[in-house]
Amino acid sequence: MHLSELDERIVRALAEDARRSYADIGAEVGLSAPAVKRRVDRLREQGAITGFTVRIAPAALGWRIEGLIELYCRSKTSPEDIRRGLSRYPEVVSASTVTGEADAVAQVLAADMHHFETVLERIAGEPFVERTKSVLVLSPLLRRFSADAAPGERGPEGR
Template sequence: MPDDLDRRIIALLASDARMSLKDLAGHVGLSSPSTSERLKRLEEQGVIRGFTVEVDPARIGYTLQAIVRIRPLPGKLHVVQQLIVEVPEVTECDKVTGDDCFIARLHVRSIEQLDAILDRIADKAETNTAIVKTQPVMRRLPPLA
């Protein structure tokens, strides 16, 4: 379980993953080697899984976002899961309990592209699609306290 200093490090990196080790150490009141050791431990424990860049899909031409609930037909669960994994426009997917097995987020350039993707699984699963109008809460960390 991360302590208060770890949580502060995580929060700072979540707001700016490019922050230098020196700046990070200065913000949390530790030396650079101590901060580096904490970062290494957080990575080894799997608390920090990586450092990344956030890209706006609309700025690179993916102006349409959809949430697709997917219910594989009997005996097709693993086939459908593999199809989902292979579609690069699926940017997130959760395997869930309830009426559906998967909830996927897709970024596409057009309705036609969305239709073509859904057609690839139409004979293996039932789908229910919602077009995203806005995203009032972007992906974020749960409370660190």
Template sequence: MTQVDDIDRQLLSMLHADGRRTFSEMAPEVGLSVAAVKRRIDRLRETGVITGFTVQVDQTKLGLGIGAFVELSCTGSTPVGEIVRTAYRAPEVQAVFTIAGDPDALVQVRVRDIEHLQQVIDGLRRAGHVTGTKTLMVLGSWTRES
């Protein structure tokens, strides 16, 4: 496990809020020089604490206003890799979480409307190893920053 201190946590929180934030913007907030902030961010990247920088997209503005989680149950001998490949064949799938117990995976999807959701679920159900699904509609979401 990589050692991080309070300043590292502050930097991570700032980058989580805005991944485009510059070292010179962060330096005064943590009381370090720009070079020291750069060294810390570089170390966090080299040790794998920071795995990349991404953009957050408002899916509703792209016409994908409905979010859902689909529980997938598969035949007992289905390898984890096949479960993930099955789910990712649908472009509406945002993430796949393989989990212990029953069901085998939790699949996050974004769709236009209920009819579109039904089509995605039908497609998942037709996949070779899927034996059942259960769908949970998202009503709202909140994310912890760090």
């Protein structure tokens, strides 16, 4: 699936603030509100837009510790096995298979160090996990919530 430049601009506007009105987005991208709505509906039907959500500051929910856990899995562990295993932990907010020595990396939010340690031990005890390596986040430097590399840049497929 390839998005036009206009669709990319609409998606970027929604990623920044999904509560923006179609009229407001239309004024920014040069379309009428109904034209923006039609494009958003089409993008949803095509699966380019998979949903709308709210971003909450983790600290507001009591999550004060963030860590990344590298998972080194036993041989013949599938990505689906990893996804299924990690999906049981509400503290795991994202997980990805990766290149390099580790098989996957999980982003974990916890209330405090003891909570993080407990989650780490439980994940390390999963039958598919051979070993783990973790790091704690000190200060988030940059967070992007859309697939865009940066405003005005196109991804590799769009070049």
